[in-house]
Amino acid sequence: MQPIKIYNGPHGQGPNPWKPIILLEELGLPYEIVWIPYAEIKSEPYTSLNPNGRLPAMIDPNRNVTLFESGAIINYIIDTYDKKLKLTYGDDRFEEKWLLQSWLMFQMSAQGPMFGQKTWFTHIHIEQNLQTAIDRYGNEAKRIISVVDSSLRKQRQKLGLAADEPVWLVGDKCTYADLAFVSWNTFLGTMFPSGGLDLEKEFPEYYRWFMNTANRPATKKVLEFREECIRTMKDTAMQVVERQADAHKLPVYEKTLGSSDS
Template sequence: MSDFQPITVYAHPSGPNPFKVIILLEELGISYEKIVVENPKEEWFIAINPNGRLPAIIDPNTDLTIWESGAIIEYLIEEYDKSGKLSVEDNAGKWQLKQWLHFQTSGQGPYFGQATWFHRYHPEDVPSAKERYLKEIVRVIGVLDRSLKGKEFLVGGKVTYADLAFVSWNVSIFHPMYFHKLIWEGEEVEKNYPDFAAWYNRMFARQSVQTAYAEFLK
């Protein structure tokens, strides 16, 4: 890949979804250039992503522009993980990976995001909304905890893009640089969900994750 051109990643440090893409690029050793977008609703960025959300990528090597983090992950795996470093070979395992990716994009991200919104940004205090989305966080963590019983990773006995896809939203809830104390006051996550907690700690310790969050961990 001597003639490989870096992939452009449009991101913002306040949003977990761009970190999903950056972590994957780091894991695969793919060169990239990160462009911070302060306002994704500006016309120049709407021309890239009509949804006006982050992340988005432009890959000059294939002349493709892609948005939606789940689609970007699938693209990077199919295009640049030919060796299967972050995937599995068997057909059942491949569908299980897709299953977990869909669960992350439809089940984890939206609920964790709404919890964040109602705890940090919503102009009025809405206790019922806070309670609902905290319960959804607990439900999602319960699903992961049960699925990780006796396992280190979700599929195939190794780290895959499925595990990595969950990292950034987990960080947004658990790490002190965000607001986990506000959400988890009174919750004993490591006691009640030990397999999930151990998995979270393993994933957060990976070099790709540490590199992605380096500016926040100083």
């Protein structure tokens, strides 16, 4: 099998490309990260891969398939390559199979966008301390966390799991739906600086779930590689700044993520 190509932007701080990368690593499939500077994603040839000019895009040379939107790429990888149902359910667990889609759509439409806006207004927006926007997206992020937290609690009760046993969004195993949340969850510390959120205390099920996903060996390997990319790769944040007048605080923010190059 030829490696599946996932397009990512140096130095890898954006969470969305890591979602399919985590999945590929978890499934043990060959893949290749294609690094494309942020300056090049809004124009051809990249917009032929992703008309939205954002990351990721995927090319699967084995099946001649090119896709954009991380959720669609996740669905494609699962449907095409997870024949042993390692991270999904089959028709014998019909409702659970479809519930996974509900959670994936929730990740795509709620967690990703709201966590993203909270990060933007906290760290990057040109107008500093725009408190109404920071509060709006902070409250939404916490509400989304509480939706997951209480669902996990209900699952724990339903399945009769002890407090130290892992609980997952759907059924009795970790699936692609759980893993889709991980790369945004790693942003929580930076999203809520200076004590704005005590995840472990306020949302204990969410906290344990996040730890249980992030500590899986394959996922951990990808997250550690991402940290290394942020630390060592040449940063292209300035290219976004040149394009977006309201992104002038981006290099300062990137420094807080551990980049030595901003």
